[in-house]
Amino acid sequence: MSRVNLSGTVVPSNYDLFLTINNDFFTGVVKILCTAIKKITSFEINIAKNLEIEEIKVKASNSTYNCNFKYSEEKEKSEDFVIITVEDKKEINSNEKFTLEIKYKSNGYGNLDGFYKKADANGNFLFSTQFEPTDARKAFPCFDQPDLKATFNVKINCESEYMALGNGEAKNITEENGRKTYTFEETPKMSTYIVAWVVGQLKARELKKEGIVVRVFATEEELDWAEYSLEVAYNCLKYFEKYFGIKYPLSKADLVSIPSFASGAMENWGLITFRKTSLLFSKDDSFIRSKKIIANTVCHELAHMWFGNLVTMRWWNDLWLNEGFATWAASKALYKLSKDHPHLVDWNEVTNFASSDIEGGMTADCLENTHKIAVEVKNPGEIDQIFDAISYDKGSSVIKMLENWMGEVTFQKGIQSYLKKYEHNNAETADLWEELDKARDNNEIKIKDLMDSWVSRDGFPMVSVIENKDELILTQKRFTKGYEKLDAPWPIPLSIKWYNTNTNGTNDNSNNNVSNSSSNGEKIEKILFDKTEMTIPKLGDIYKLNHGMCSFVRVEYPKENFEKLLKEKYNALDKVDVLNLVADFFEFSLALKGSFDYTQIISVVEKETNYEVIETVLMNLNFLKNAFYDDANISNYFKDMQNKIIEKRLKNINLSKEANKEKTVNDLCIDSLAVTIGVQNGIFKVESKDVHQEFRKNYFVSLVDKNFDKTVEFYKTSILPGVTEAALMALGKTKESLNLKKLINKNEMPFTEFVKKHDIHYFAYSLGTNETFRDTFAEFVMDNFNEFEKFIGDTGCLEV
Known part of the structure; x- marks a missing residue:
């Protein structure tokens, strides 16, 4: 099967896009400046079928021509590849520039993809985009491939009560008849998948120093929770400018909290969108461990401003050049912040990266269904499958291995050369190896020869x-x-x-x-x-x-x-x-x-102070305990080992806010894990909600059946980042059959009544690890899998 992509006879250089946003649909006019690579009378473009095409024109040789269109008859292209033919088969000459103008209307909004809308906690709509990998075509006709870069001029017309954000700063805002029109700065040359806009009732916190403008947008009620991510983002950007040797290429960096979001975040250039729990931190209510998630996600997405946006993979085979490098770079930034700004990062980032990324990559790569880092992608429908631990975790791990082997200074020199050579363009893995080789004095073995086995083969x-x-x-x-x-x-x-x-x-x-x-x-x-x-x-x-x-x-x-x-x-x-x-x-x-002999491990970690070491031991014992859940003797053997590690900690633990307010993320994570295992193993309970927020999830679980309906109501009404999701996961730990029936009912589609679609994976994981009902839940999923898949749709949330 050959690669499913555009014919390549036309190359875009600029998009002029005007969008009019209404509550139930949107309309658009896009004018694309193109160049014909050879003499043509027709060409391909990407337009998804949710867009109704009203008119297509081509302006060439000082004349305007109407065009006909049809969807491709090729099976793999039939949904979103359109063949445009100029009327009377008018020829466009090789190297001739022309303007393609398409007027269109949507038949609604997307489902966490393309251009979609969701209500916030107050019932106000927020309109947002999610285009990676191939969903820009659901919002505007475009040449939707990473190698077909262009500049973008975007105008958005919306109701006056809303504000609009784009990749660039709004350079002009006009108002007429209760509506505003925002005109944004022209973007740098970039790929379609990182084009973005957000429209809603938002407020901002801003940090502007030394030529860097960083803003965090959220609803008015959530704005006080923006301070942590704002400070992390600002200091991270400063670090990346110095490390990469290239100034941040845009006039601002906006980070926006989106009420419903399928993944953790999206690196749209200059307008990064986030799931709320990956951006907002309440010092009074959020779990302290969420600092690690927020800081890592913010740094990861900002790394993409260089790796992925400034220099982009030529095709999705090299997705790891985006994701692996962003994961590695985020950890470097966090390590630097831990030294320069310990109030922001007060955990051991070296062990954090090793535990989450190196171990995460190995856990996936030792299985029979693993794949190469640089995996061949033929059909865009396959792309979502490689946004996984191999591309992110193994990718970042082998980069760290190469950096250690080359030396940090030499490696940085090669990275800077690579980014400078390919800025605003596309590159492949071989291009990176070449620039890294040039940075070295000793070329006994070529980087390509060293790294091909790690990137082009699966396993380790x-x-x-x-x-x-x-x-x-x-x-x-x-x-x-x-x-x-x-x-x-x-x-x-x-x-x-x-x-x-x-x-x-x-x-x-x-x-x-x-x-x-x-x-x-x-x-x-x-x-x-x-x-x-x-x-x-x-x-x-x-x-x-x-x-x-x-x-x-x-x-x-x-x-x-x-x-x-x-x-x-x-x-x-x-x-x-x-x-x-x-x-x-x-x-x-x-x-x-x-x-x-498991006891030799237990004996040495009883007094351990590093969270990742303790977590590795306790969670592996947890896996073994759960794996033998149907054999009480073996399961209890591993449970007793867990209890031996945590009993002394639990005996002396104080859960109050006052006792824990000065503790580091590392120490609170250790205490939290000990309490979580203690509650799970039935040797500890948290029966008061007047505890430090790190232990509130344990309160939910300890009293889930007693307070089941109250917990449901809390989940439905709370806007607290992280705590809301913890309440949902607690529901999945019920031990009562009557409560289980409230969650999964064969007469109704599961979870539709109150579980937010983008939260389903939390809930499914919780029920799937429920010792009492996991077999029941597994059977339920298998019996109703088609309904699950239909309900969740193409959102990336099907992680049952």
Whole structure:
């Protein structure tokens, strides 16, 4: 099957778009300045069938011609590819410029995609766009491909009670007959999927310093919750300007809270749209952990202003160039903020990235249904499937691996060169490798040769270590879970930290680079492990492979070395290396690769202070407990392990606001997780709502059946970011059959009465992990799957 894209005979350079917005429909006139690549009488454009075409004209050679149109007869193109033919088959010459003018009307608004409207908590409508990947064609006729960039001049006419926002600043606003017309600045050259506008009753908080203008828009009631994301965004933009070596390309950066939003956020250039919980933070009511979500999402979307918007992938095969790099860059920005502005980021970003992104990527990539990072996309209908942990998490992880191998300074130099060379244009993965190679002094191995195995193949390796006197024998094979597959070796850039080293020791491996990391007998060695088997001299009695958790691998140690790391060197290990040891231990266990003593892990983390380490242990035990839910003996074995870790914390915990007001995000997350597991395991209850907001979700769960109807009403009426969703998830933890019937009823479509469509995945996850009713819920989903799919639609929320 060939790629489903436009014929390529016409290239746009500018769109002049005028939109008139009414409550039930919108109308538009778009004038597109085009150039014919060859002599043509007809050409293709993208127009979705929700748009009713009223008139099409072509202005060429000082003449105006009417045009005919029809939808493509090709099966893959029949819904939104239109063939336009100039009347009398008038020819447009090669390289001739012409203007295509289309007048159209919509038959309504979209369903969390294209151009859609939703009511806010006060019942006021907010109109917003969501075009990625291929839904701009649902709002205006366009050449809807990432490589067909153009500038955009947009005008919006709406009722006077609304304000309109666009990619650029509004340079002119006129008012007549109870309606306003907003004229926006011309955009830079950009792809259609990042065009955006928002129309509604909104207020703004603004921060303007050093030539940077950042604004957060929300409803008037929500505006006080904008301060945190505003400050994060401003400082993040400053950091990215310096790191990338290119000034932010637009006059402003607007961040807008949208009442109904399918994903976390969308990187529209200059007008970033967010799910409320990814942008707004109430210092009195929001969960403190939501700071991590907000800060990460804001930094991720701002990274796209360079990676994705300024330089865009040529086709969706290279989506990872957008998402993987934005994920990696967001973590770099957060690490910088943690050093310069600890009041904004007071958690360990190194372990946070390792836990969420590196582990997230490995968890997905070890399964049989994984895919390559650079996956071939033929049909636009396939694109949504690759907005996943492989593109985001594995993509960012292999970038971090490459940065560590090249060195931060050299890597940054290559990134700056890449962005400068391709700014306002499109690029492919090979273009990035070329610029990174140019930045290096040592080209023993080309970046392409190093990285192709990571980007163009699926899966990743595990490294096994065997001790042989004064040597280590390293072997590698593919790490899998639930299946077996042989694979060629990966070129693994591997860091090894040696402890109790012999300072007179040598290493005759020509690929190595050894440096002293401290004066207490520690050394760091870097090797390129690109064979199935490799032997290296031992430089110390104890060793930690994958130092810093920079390589996308799992490591299997000899039992004695693993125990020494945990018992003798635990306090000397970086927290990310502790996390790495713990995560690999559980993953080998879950993959049934060896026999494991869980008690040795439990004993060392009872006094641990890093949230991600504790979370990794508790949540893996949770998985094992739930996996054996139908065998009480085994399930209780893992439950008892959890309880042993949390009992001391729960015994001394104080849930009051006063006792917790000065705690860091890290410490509150630990307490919150302990309480959550305690409530789940039946050894703790939160029966007062007069607690610090971090524990309010536990109050909902503890008393869900007693306060079921009140919790439903709270969810329906609350506007508090995060807390509202927590109430919904608590409903899914009911233990009462009568309450379950209020949630899932075979005589009605589930969830339609009160659950917001964009919140369904919260609810489905909660019910799906309900120990009492998950089998009932699973059966219900299977029996009614078509109804689920129809109700949810193409919103990205079907995560049952």
